[in-house]
Amino acid sequence: MRTLLFAAACGLTLAGCQAKIEVPDAPNGTCFLVAPQQDGTVNFTAMPDLQPNMENCAARLEENRVRWLRMGGTRREVIGYYGSQYLFVDSAGVSLSRHLDGGRFIALRRTHDGRLAIPGAFAQEPAAPETGGG
Incomplete structure (x- = not known):
C-alpha cells in the first residue's frame, strides 16, 4: 500500500513540473492550428473564420491535412x-x-465513404466469435 501511495505522489509531483501551455486569447469559436516545436514551445495559428462548433473546426483541420x-x-x-x-x-x-500530450478519446471516425461521423452513427461489423481452445 505504501508503494502505491509513493508512486501516486511521485506521479503527481512530476505532472506539476510540466510547463503549462498558454493558449492565446481569442473570441469564442476560434479554431486554432497547433504546431508543437522542437524546443518544446507550441505555436497557435488562428483559422480565418470563427467556427460554430467542434465538428466544423475538425472539418477545417481536415482540409489542411488533405491539402x-x-x-x-x-x-x-x-x-x-x-x-x-x-x-x-x-x-x-x-x-x-x-x-x-494527454490521453485521447474518439470523437469522430471515418465512414466507409470517408466522411467523418460520430462512432455510433454507422453500422459496424459484428466481432467474430472466439474459438475455445479447450
Whole structure:
C-alpha cells in the first residue's frame, strides 16, 4: 500500500513540473492550428473564420491535412485547438484531449465513404466469435 501511495505522489509531483501551455486569447469559436516545436514551445495559428462548433473546426483541420498531403507533405496528423480541447485529426478520424500530450478519446471516425461521423452513427461489423481452445 505504501508503494502505491509513493508512486501516486511521485506521479503527481512530476505532472506539476510540466510547463503549462498558454493558449492565446481569442473570441469564442476560434479554431486554432497547433504546431508543437522542437524546443518544446507550441505555436497557435488562428483559422480565418470563427467556427460554430467542434465538428466544423475538425472539418477545417481536415482540409489542411488533405491539402498538405496533396502538396507532398509528410505530416499524417494535424493538431487543432477549439473550446479548451485539443483536436487530433488523422486518417482514422478525430480524437480529443484536454492536454496536448494527454490521453485521447474518439470523437469522430471515418465512414466507409470517408466522411467523418460520430462512432455510433454507422453500422459496424459484428466481432467474430472466439474459438475455445479447450
